[in-house]
Amino acid sequence: MEIPVYLFTGFLESGKTTFIQEALEGPDFNMGERTLFLLCEEGETEYHPSKFFGTNVFFETVENEEDLSEELLVSLQKKHRVERVIVEYNGMWGLDSFYRAMPAEWLTYQEMMFADARTFLSYNQNMRQLVFDKLKSAELVVFNRCDRKKMDEVDEEGVSTKMQFHKIVRVANRKSQILYEYGENDVEMDTIPDPLPFDTEQPVITIRDDWYAEWYRDINEDQQKYDGKVLHLKGRLVNGGDIPKNKFVFGRHVMTCCVEDIQFAGLVCKWTDEAASFGNGDWVTVSAKVRIEDDPVYAGEGPGPVLYCTEVKKAAPAVPEVATF
Structure with a gap:
């Protein structure tokens, strides 16, 4: 049986927990399916299962990257007789560790990467390989806590903060959607065009x-x-x-x-x-x-x-x- 996997990546305080909590509180994402929830890091924000729309959510904690194995994941799947899997992944772990451990019947249905706009450039400067690792296969990249004024600020080369974010994502992934979140019910999809520098229609x-x-x-x-x-x-x-x-x-x-x-x-x-x-x-x-x-x-x-x-x-x-x- 195919097991859908919903993978949420990003660093601490990037907004993963808040997003997942809100998603599980609604019937659109939580109709009561038996859900294995793999927690790979603990942030300051806690989950409140009592608010979940469906109650068949089973939490399991993976404390170390080296603990990830197919044997462990298969055992947890059988233990809870799960129909799907949600993963809040540790931003300091390489994604390949999880993908190598995934059982054959597990299939990634969606991968989303979250980032705090206030610290993203600093993370990219100091831990670029880890940032790239999370961007390269994400279908959606969400920048939380954006400030419109700061996003429009330009550096010494005349490049806006938003364009810097856009370019960092596009180096890793040309297909992912990019979303900027400025506040509750105030979001903006990235519509910056990405034309190729060469013409594929030339003879x-x-x-x-x-x-x-x-x-x-x-x-x-x-x-x-x-x-x-x-x-x-x-x-x-x-x-x-x-x-x-x-x-x-x-x-x-x-x-x-x-x-x-x-x-x-x-x-x-x-x-x-x-x-x-x-x-x-x-x-x-x-x-x-x-x-x-x-x-x-x-x-x-x-x-x-x-x-x-x-x-x-x-x-x-x-x-x-x-x-x-």
Whole structure:
């Protein structure tokens, strides 16, 4: 049986508890389903189960990140014979710890991230990796305790606080909705447009060196948009090992969050046996047509973008060599 999971993330005093309490007090979110409530942190605000619309809510506390395991979660599911799960997650824990522990029948129905607007920039400056971790898969990001005057203030570069929030979210996640809460019944949805810096309708889509990170994310998130399109861009060529002579992996190192997060982001390329004449790691420019299809490199992930190259030339390294958003 499929078990829906509602995951609420964010740091202490970000408004998670208040939101969940109000949701459980109404019939729209709480019709009496047997609900396992996993508490992974304790803030200053307490829950009041007596006010819940439905009473079949069973609280269980997980005190340490290392305690999260599939065995524990399965045992709690059986103990309470639950129909769904609510998780108030600890902002200092990595989300992968929870996802690795999730039983196979548990399915994330919604993931929401909450942040206190008064402290968000400070958290992002001092604990950027943890902030990025919570933003990257959130469907909705809620900024609580916003002040309209402060949100419109600009820094020395002329960027408003609201735009800073928007950009931080978008680096991690282009799809999440963003909500600003100014007070009771006073909320605003983020409507700032996020156009790509390149035109995907051009006969040849040319990707500048400083656009690589955005292009790589977009081609993976919206593969069909690129099917049949022609590209021209620069990256590094990876060959040798088990890779056939007429194939190579093309990509660049990308930093999505911080230095510790740098990883190689590449795609499969098909060309001729001449690919084997290049050195592993050489910088090249490629002209290629995209096809979305299965490839052994993408095994287990389904079809992916494969670049059918018409031209591959040696090139000077990109500046900077590590791509960023």
